[in-house]
Amino acid sequence: MGGKYDPKAIESKWQLFWEKTDLFGVAQEPDRKKYYLLEMFPYPSGKIHMGHVRNYTIGDVVARYKRMQGFNVLHPMGWDAFGMPAENAAIANKTHPAKWTYDNIDAMRTQLKRMGFSYDWNREIATCKPEYYRWEQWLFLKMFEKGMVYRKESLVNWCETCQTVLANEQVEAGMCWRCGKPVRQKNLWQWFFRITDYADDLLAYCDKLPGWPEKVITMQKNWIGKSLGAEIRFPVENSGDHIAVFTTRQDTVFGATFMCLAPEHPMVRELSKGTAQEEKVSAFIERMATQDRSVRTLETYEKEGVFIGAYCINPLNNRRMPIFTANFALMEYGTGAVMSVPAHDQRDLDFARKYGLEIVVVVAPPDRDLESATLREAYADEGKMINSGKFNGMDSKKARDEIASYLEEKGIGRKTVNFRLRDWGISRQRYWGAPIPMIHCKTCGIVPVPEKDLPIILPENVELPEAGGSPLHQMDYFSKTRCPACGSSDARRETDTMDTFVESSWYFERYCSPDYNTGMFDTGAVDYWMPVDQYIGGVEHAILHLLYSRYYTRVLNDLGLVKYKEPFTRLLTQGMVCKETIHCPEHGFLFPGEAEDRETKKFCRKCGTEVALGRVEKMSKSKKNVIDPDILLKKYGADTTRLFCLFASPPERDLEWSEQGVEGAFRFLNRVWRLGETWLDSIRSVAPFDGNPDDLNGEPRVLYKKTHQTIKKVTTDIEERFHFNTAISAIMELVNAMYGIETETKAPDTAGVMRFAIESAALLLSPMVPHFAEEIWEALGRKPSILKAPWPSYRKDALLKEDRMVVVQVNGKLRSKFIVDADTEDDTIRELALADERIRKFIEDKPVKKIIVVKKKLVNIVV
């Protein structure tokens, strides 16, 4: 201290001190309790953005807090370094994805260090390094051995003009984002992980994750989407074939009047072949291939279909049912075929009306009659069975069970479980990813790469095609190889790379032994550190990343590599930092700095055109609605930036970006600083008071109690809810209280209490503004680092309140309040309330019906 608060000077001073003393480096210490705190690692996009700053500040507070509580804290950081933006940047700037990525990593590492986060940088990893992904390839081979991986045909977005596969993000309104031409669906052979084998287990464990937010659990359950139902076989007319359908409403089979197949269903072409409908069907399939799959499932989307020229037979009543192919039937769900029951399903009803199909009511609601001729809304609820042969009169719920059994008996169906969850397609037709270690041999077929040949290194000497897409399959020196089985030279490597979600499904294990080179990780290290005690990241990952990680952990568990099934014991999903987007008709999305304010409007700096202000949405590089934290860092320093992020809102809530308030955070730190300056001389050589509050009187007594109350408030706010904003408010109140005390006060205990209060404030603030707290701590004559000091504890006897405010209501409306001693009985409070003059005015002579007394808090008089 000494002089003005100068964040730049003290922040670099302490960052150097931490680095020199390797303060954040950790090792396994079997006797100490470990705490693994993990934040979702970033994609190295070039600069950290406010979302990172918020996420990592929250994590850092918890890491430092747990450390002060005596835990051996593992707090690592690394890079989710494979992914599409590197390829896009490579095309745009003619830089190699690897160079772009490593440069970005260097820049972002510097920024993170500048923020003062307590990472053990010795454990840094980057997933694009062969030392990392070789073990992912190794696991792929193990999974292949165990039959946990397979290949099948599946659809991708294909741009004919660019001759390339597009990510969903690269398709804008059905058009290619590069050339603007329509995108079509194309079938490719791709690799899949059998995540559905674990669907039941993943679902069951949802209820064994008490440390996870309820909403994430609910989303995962719904995503897995287990439904009980039946598979029923409908024979195709004049053919030995049959169509299998999955339904949860087998009680309505008697009402099934037609059949709908997904356009991709193999039987569509087969059955329409040679019929008058063949051409129409073919055209429909073609048209559907050009449509976005997610759009197809919209309920508002016009339902349409084509009769395929064939019929099937309802196995329960022998009704002849026309077979359609329809846009709302999805190949990915169930069997790709839907038995349509128009009376009891709205979608089917719309379709039946449109094409004039038969409607038969089979479930009668308890309170009214359904007329199939006039039916407008399908009846999807329970009721009494009608028009259903021997099941008539039965309750539909019961019939569901009975019909399922009956189908099983007759051999035309069976009870079954269906999941919405689909297998995880991991093939990417991209360059910047981990190569899939497989070989296609002309004679042997698919052959795994022998373990000794790992890693299959991604070749660095490449040029990316302008239109996007992977150059790997054209690179003979990479893809031409010998078959490891027969030795033939007529073999080619798999040129697909893995989905980047695979890397992020096990990086937390790798952190435990980042340099281990004889396996994925050192079992001893993983046994000590895993599972992650607290995981922190954006809600946008609530389903995919978290579910994939849970799945991958089960695979590791089944292969005997880890002892646990769930990787993350507690989860905090932080809300997003959002901002409005700016869109120039000429130049597309603009960064905030690329638009100029003139009066109330904004204009593009490049072309001067007025720009459109878009929705407020998640800050992302592709939308350019990002704020560069460097500006805050330069102007105010890391501590103010951290404090502001924490104070702005509770972590789980979304935060619409606004700079208002940063000034306040800075001002607060200055306030604390000056408080230290003012008192330093009078408290430097005094021991902090830590006795019984009853030994104090007057202002010191009040301040002493307030300090203990603040310690309690801050501790529970962090411990129970991570509500740093209210914790900071409490410290602000404490500081305000300290300002109320005059330096000249001659009360004997003032200095001791003041020292206690200032030290407590420094300790409580230290996880949030660590550089600042170190500086104060040192000025008070304490030995650095403050991180090694224990977290303060509070005295119960200092928390007791001496008096209480009682609120008096008449008919629920606030009419009066008064203060009583904390030990006043309820009866006395009631008498005091009734005797209150302001209350009597409201009661007048009306009879008192009821009096409610809430202990030492409130009286409500009902008249």
Place this chain on the structure above:
RNA sequence: GCCUGGGUGGCGGAAUAGGUAGACGCAAGGGACUUAAAAUCCCUCGGCCCAUAGUGGCUGUACGAGUUCGAUUCUCGUCCCAGGCACCA
């Protein structure tokens, strides 16, 4: 569209078990200090109403109903916003 959240002053937010709505901070306005400014400190601050200016009245937590002595909090319905929807990460 489906799944999951959210909506409280001019703004960020608080109210943790149904019990004083607006803690703490920002912005704004007024005042003190200063030759002046910055910084700092003090005061006011949801809206409306009043001959009584008060420890005053009414109203107010997206909207509409309901449960309750009492609802920001619970229930039902509506509107709006955000996230996810399987190749952005």
